[in-house]
Amino acid sequence: xxxxxxxxxxxxxxxxxxxxxxxxxxxxxxxxxxxxxxxxxxxxxxxxxxxxxxxxxxxxxxxxxxxxxxxxxxxxxxxxxxxxxxxxxxxxxxxxxxxxxxxxxx
Amino acid sequence: xxxxxxxxxxxxxxxxxxxxxxxxxxxxxxxxxxxxxxxxxxxxxxxxxxxxxxxxxxxxxxxxxxxxxxxxxxxxxxxxxxxxxxxxxxxxxxxxxxxxxx
Numbered sequence: 329x330x331x332x333x334x335x336x337x338x339x340x341x342x343x344x345x346x347x348x349x350x351x352x353x354x355x356x357x358x359x360x361x362x363x364x365x366x367x368x369x370x371x372x373x374x375x376x377x378x379x380x381x382x383x384x385x386x387x388x389x390x391x392x393x394x395x396x397x398x399x400x401x402x403x404x405x406x407x408x409x410x411x412x413x414x415x416x417x418x419x420x421x422x423x424x425x426x427x428x429x430x431x432x433x434x
Numbered sequence: 435x436x437x438x439x440x441x442x443x444x445x446x447x448x449x450x451x452x453x454x455x456x457x458x459x460x461x462x463x464x465x466x467x468x469x470x471x472x473x474x475x476x477x478x479x480x481x482x483x484x485x486x487x488x489x490x491x492x493x494x495x496x497x498x499x500x501x502x503x504x505x506x507x508x509x510x511x512x513x514x515x516x517x518x519x520x521x522x523x524x525x526x527x528x529x530x531x532x533x534x535x536x
Contacts, residue, residue, distance in 0.1 A: 357438060416445030423442075423532055424451045431534040433438060 333432035334362050334375040340430065341387050352388040352426070354419045360396045363389065363407040376408045383410035390414035390422075436464055439536030440482050447489050454526060455486060456518070457494040462502065465494060467510035480510075487513040495523055 337353060344351050355363055362375045369375075383389055393413045396403040403413050423429050443453050457465055464483065471478045486492065496517040499506070509515045518526065527533055 356442075416442060417449050419442065420446040420449040420451050423446065423534070424449075426532075429532045429534060431536070433536050 334378070337432055338375075338378045338382060341382050342385075345382075345385055345387060350388075351386075352390060352422060354414065354422060355389065355391045355395075356416075356419070357392070357395050358399075360391050360399065360401055360403075360407075363391055363411050364401060365406065365408045380408045380410070383408065388412065390418065392416065392419070436461060436536055437477075437479055439534070440479055440486065442534070442536075443486055443490070444482060447486070452490050454490060454530065455492050456523065456526065457492065457515075458498050458523075459495075460498075460502075462494050462498045462504060462509075465492070465509040465513055465515055466504070467508065484510075484512055487515075491516065493518050493523075493526065495520065 341351050341353060361367070362379060365376050365380075367374055367376060379389065389408075389411045391403055391407060391411050391413060393403050393415055396406075396413075401407075403411075439455070443455060446453050464479070469478075469480070483492075492513050492515050494509070494515050494517055496519055499509075499517065506515070506517060
């Protein structure tokens with residue numbers, strides 16, 4: 329998923345969980361910035377706050393460790409609480425094992 | 435973006451999950467030979483694409499090629515691209531459990 333779709337993803341995740349589905353979101357490439365807990369947007373609405381609420385409600389958030397590293401983001405400290413470090417290998421397995429896959433890219 | 439797709443496809447191959455790569459619309463330009471992305475300051479995906487072509491095969495929508503006045507001979511021979519009609523693409527999509535668009 330990429331950052332442009334954060335709001336859409338939040339709504340999808342919320343709706344899917346309300347329907348009783350287990351949801352895992354994989355943040356790859358620039359999308360890892362969504363998970364940085366300290367960011368403050370001009371309108372005071374941070375994606376991290378919305379995403380944190382979804383984690384609290386049971387969504388699994390995985391962040392590509394390598395994507396974070398090459399962007400200078402400390403994946404152990406910078407992300408919102410509950411985010412798990414992951415890899416493309418795990419993404420491949422998720423794609424294979426999930427009932428539904430939605431890719432939010434260009 | 436195609437580069438993201440190639441990256442994930444490579445990871446899938448590494449995990450023994452073999453994807454099929456279909457090029458549609460402007461995506462078919464990736465298949466042209468004699469490209470020089472470095473001249474535009476871009477990273478080349480040639481080696482990765484060649485490896486994926488060898489391991490899982492590449493497909494392209496014939497209509498996308500024709501609409502851009504391209505010919506199969508303009509595609510890199512080493513990619514061994516298989517051209518598909520719209521019906522064949524529909525069948526390919528139906529045969530696969532998951533479709534990811536980039």
